[in-house]
Amino acid sequence: MVPAGEDRRGVADGGLRDAIYQPPAPPGYIVSVTWVPDNPLVVQGDHTLLLETQSPRYEEARDALLAFAELVKSPEYVHTWRITPLSLWNAAAAGHTPEEVEATLTRFARYPVPQNVLATVREKMARYGTVRLVRDGAELRLEVDDPIRLAELRSLKTVADLIGPDAGSHGAKVLARRRGEIKQALLAAGHPVEDLAGYEPGTSLTMALSDATALREYQIEAVDRFLGGETGGSGVVVLPCGAGKTLVGIGAMVRLGMRTLVLCAGHTALQQWKQEILARTTLTEEEVGEYEGTHQRLFPVTLTTYQLLTWRPSANEVPPHFRVFHEAGWGLVIYDEVHLLPAPIFRETAWLQARRRLGLTATLVREDGREGDVFALVGPKRFDLPWRTLEHQGWIATATCIEVRVPLTDEDRLAYVGAPSKRAFTIAVRSPRKLVALERLLERHREDPTLVIGTDLQQLEWIARRFSMPLITGKTSRKERDELFAGFRAGERMVLAVSKVGNFSVDLPNASVAIQVSGTWGSRQEEAQRLGRVLRPKPDGGSATFYAVVSAETSEQTLAEHRQLFLAEQGYPYRIETGLA
Secondary structure: OEEOOOOOOOOOOOOHHHHOOOOOOOOOEEOOOOOOOOOOEEEOOOOEEEEEOOOOOHHHHHHHHOOOOEEEEOOOOEEEEEOOHHHHHHHHHOOOOHHHHHHHHHHHEOOOOOHHHHHHHHHHHHHOOOEEEEEEOOEEEEEEOOHHHHHHHHOOHHHHOOOOOEOOOOEEEEOHHHHHHHHHHHHHOOOOOEEOOOOOOOOEOOOOEOOOOOOOHHHHHHHHHHHOOOOOOEEEEEOOOOOOHHHHHHHHHHHHOEOEEEEEOOHHHHHHHHHHHHHHEOOOOOOEEEOOOOOOOOOOEEEEEHHHHHOOOOOOOOOHHHHHHOOOOOOEEEEEOHHHOOHHHHHHHOOOOOOEEEEEEOOOOOOOOOHHHHHHHHOOEEEEOOHHHHHHOOOOOOEEEEEEEEOOOHHHHHHHHOOOHHHHHHHHHOOOHHHHHHHHHHHHOOOOOEEEEOOOHHHHHHHHHHHOOOEEOOOOOHHHHHHHHHHHHOOOOOEEEEOHHHOOOOOOOOOOEEEEOOOOOOOHHHHHHHHHOOOOOOOOOOOEEEEEEEEOOOHHHHHHHHHOHHHHHOOOOEEEEOOOO
């Protein structure tokens, strides 16, 4: 601020800048404002960021924000992002500094960045690393830079019972078995822990990449980031579907040369992991195998599913298969699709902190808000590459996203208006007019390998009968499922309908069109996974198309807009199409 009468530079009329609130100045003062009209970013004092999509610098700014901010909503012209403590701690754990974040905000900001936002960036990022866990003989020591900070931590009710007696003026003892619990509790209290306690060595296992396998440059960088630095050996790698997350896991496994446990989202994913490991490494079939409920054998590289591990005979019993975590000298545990981790696996992972842990995912978004638990128990985000960057480099297919809006019939509209929310949603999902739109889309892409994807089984069964297409659901036998996927890959079938079992880790590289006819409420990660089904690079360099068919002016349309948020963050705007039904 400057005294009135001196510097009266102001905000010119027109455009977004008129909507920016400037707080009133004390009497005799005015606000001094400078602005850069071509910059796309408005940083607001409540830690929200407004990013104009029509700016020529939009993509550059969006990619820079990915490192330390989270997308909140993404209508056509102005996207809203937010800086949060967790987004800043992930940035700090990845090696970014407050100065880098401040430079990014300043570089793209149209107006001066509010000082309280810069103060938050400095304070939150500086907090990462001030509380550390280090090895202290058979136990651990919680270290702090300031003795007062230790007293502050002891005063927290959720933490007090996890901290043992003092170990010097700047530390306290912690039981090794409480390593995960204390990280989880301290993160929730606003004190992220830098875990420097190291890992058990694990049983060695001789292996190498096969002669025909070469990791791409970004895959090598992802492995380096995961294993590098003082805290290397725990964390999450975020890459889009089709970008080779499995190869990152294999690269880390080979680099470490240790017995490995791979946890998968389903049996199809498990089989694909097994095939890739055998094809990409020198390991043999005697060294790589599946841990099943009926064949509970552990291999040097063991693969199993979240479903099996969390099964229990009754609600009051501990899942009996949790023993797989502890009965072998694992040097590495890989969590495929880490964003899907069920609560029991979180709890067991809290006990597993002495093992190296690698989480792989296309999106770290969790609709239950437990991203903080992934950070604390699996590890911080170590590597994240924008989807569009890989698209421009040719590693994933170019994709177009289209939301097809179809009106309800008059009869369904009347039923929808008077129905409770869940029933109304079902009416919208099962609208018969969706079949008309689907028929026209299938005709439009009759020469393209197409997946019809949904979550409503009654709707999918209806579609399968109407269009005489095979349907894969959770009830489909493994043998039939594998045969149908194989036939689709071979080009023997051009259209396949799949339920949620097709969301994750299904390798169908020839699929170029996905038509989503129903989704799980507002699940952003599901939308991303479904686009991922068609992002494998095409042999002819062809593009991919993703349709989301929704009933117009219903709750389904509103939820679809939420589902699209993550993909909008990655640079995939949705085109709206009407008139197909």
